[in-house]
Amino acid sequence: MLKIARSHVDAMISHARADHPDEACGVIIGAAGSDQPTRLVQMINADRSPTFFRFDPAEQFRLYQEMDANDEEIIVVYHSHTATEAYPSRTDISLAAEPQAHYVLVSTAESGNQDGPVEIRSYRILDRVVTEEEIEITE
Amino acid sequence: MSIEVRIPTILRTFTGGAKAVHGDGATLLQVIDDVEARHPGLKERLVEEHGLRRFVNVYVNDEDVRFAGGLQAPTADGDVVVVLPAVAGG
Numbered sequence: 339m340l341k342i343a344r345s346h347v348d349a350m351i352s353h354a355r356a357d358h359p360d361e362a363c364g365v366i367i368g369a370a371g372s373d374q375p376t377r378l379v380q381m382i383n384a385d386r387s388p389t390f391f392r393f394d395p396a397e398q399f400r401l402y403q404e405m406d407a408n409d410e411e412i413i414v415v416y417h418s419h420t421a422t423e424a425y426p427s428r429t430d431i432s433l434a435a436e437p438q439a440h441y442v443l444v445s446t447a448e449s450g451n452q453d454g455p456v457e458i459r460s461y462r463i464l465d466r467v468v469t470e471e472e473i474e475i476t477e
Numbered sequence: 478m479s480i481e482v483r484i485p486t487i488l489r490t491f492t493g494g495a496k497a498v499h500g501d502g503a504t505l506l507q508v509i510d511d512v513e514a515r516h517p518g519l520k521e522r523l524v525e526e527h528g529l530r531r532f533v534n535v536y537v538n539d540e541d542v543r544f545a546g547g548l549q550a551p552t553a554d555g556d557v558v559v560v561l562p563a564v565a566g567g
Contacts, residue, residue, distance in 0.1 A: 363564070381564075392565035395534045395541060402561055403539075415564055429567035433532055435487045436564065 340414070340440045340460040341474045342366070342375055349378050351456050354418035354444040357383070358451050361391040362444070366414035367405055373438075375413040388420045390429070414460075416442035423447070424457040426468050434463035440471070479554040480508050484519075485562055491519040505537060506548040508558060523560065524548065532563035 346366055354362045363383050366375035379401060384394040405411060415436055419427070424443035426434070434441060445457040462469045483497045492498050498516060502508035506524070513520040523533055528547050535542045535550075536559040542550040552558065 361567075365564075385565075390565070390567045392563060395543075395561075395563070398564060399534065399536060399539075399541070399559075399561060402559070412564075417566060427567050429565075433563070433565050435485070435532075435562035437487055 339472045339474055340375075340442070341476060342414070344475050344477050346375060346378050346414075347458065347473075347475055350416045350442060350444055351458060353380055354446050354456070355449070355451050355453075357418065358446040359388045359420045360386050361388065361418050361420060363391040363393065363415075363417040365401070365412045365416070367401075367410045368413040370405075370409050370411045373413060375440075376410075383417075391417045412436050412439050414442050415439045416444065418444040418446055420445075420450075421447050424459045426461055426463060431463055431466050431468060434466075437464055442473075480552055480556045480558060482508065482512055482558040483560065485560055487562060488519060488522055488560065491516045491522070502552055504546075504548065505535065505542055505550045505552055505558065508552050509548070532565055534561045534563055535559070536561070 361383055364380040366378045368374045368376040382394040382397055383391040385392045424445035441461045441463050443459055448455045460471050460473050480500050481497050482500055484492050498512055500508045500511040502511050509520050537550050538556055
């Protein structure tokens with residue numbers, strides 16, 4: 339299960355809508371081992387593509403240094419799908435490299451940049467096995 | 478053994494859970510080969526036929542090795558090597 343604040347859910351959806359038709363991506367970090375998402379960080383999609391995303395390596399390294407200094411880790415990795423459903427693609431599955439993370443997918447396929455229906459779902463991806471999980475939103 | 482190599486969570490299965498290991502070498506490749514001798518299987522996750530694997534980022538003293546010669550990036554006593562898998566997908 340992913341327990342997450344409403345404000346974080348809203349922020350991920352806003353980010354996805356704003357970047358549509360490119361995939362948006364980012365993380366929510368928290369104290370190492372806590373499984374509690376605390377601070378959302380939007381990341382640059384270095385691929386700037388409607389079908390791929392990749393964290394800019396320099397930005398990811400700076401994030402790593404900050405997390406290392408503060409004993410934090412990535413709790414949520416989120417990205418959007420702009421034309422397909424909010425389910426991990428084969429690429430998502432093969433590249434998932436944060437075993438402790440909840441992988442959140444947002445789909446803007448239906449409404450694009452507009453306010454309108456959006457799909458948001460969460461998964462664990464471990465050793466290439468995808469398991470969907472419930473999202474519990476705290477107000 | 479004087480070069481610290483920081484290992485991301487996903488590769489700690491090769492190091493018995495250790496977050497960092499130590500090695501020696503004058504280039505990143507030599508350090509990887511040295512570490513591989515004690516932690517078999519790690520190299521294959523980092524290196525492919527043409528060099529560093531595409532979705533693996535490696536830093537030597539905060540510098541991305543892709544701008545410092547890749548696997549031939551020079552390394553020396555006291556250096557810190559950080560391995561960071563890319564976060565990417567589609």
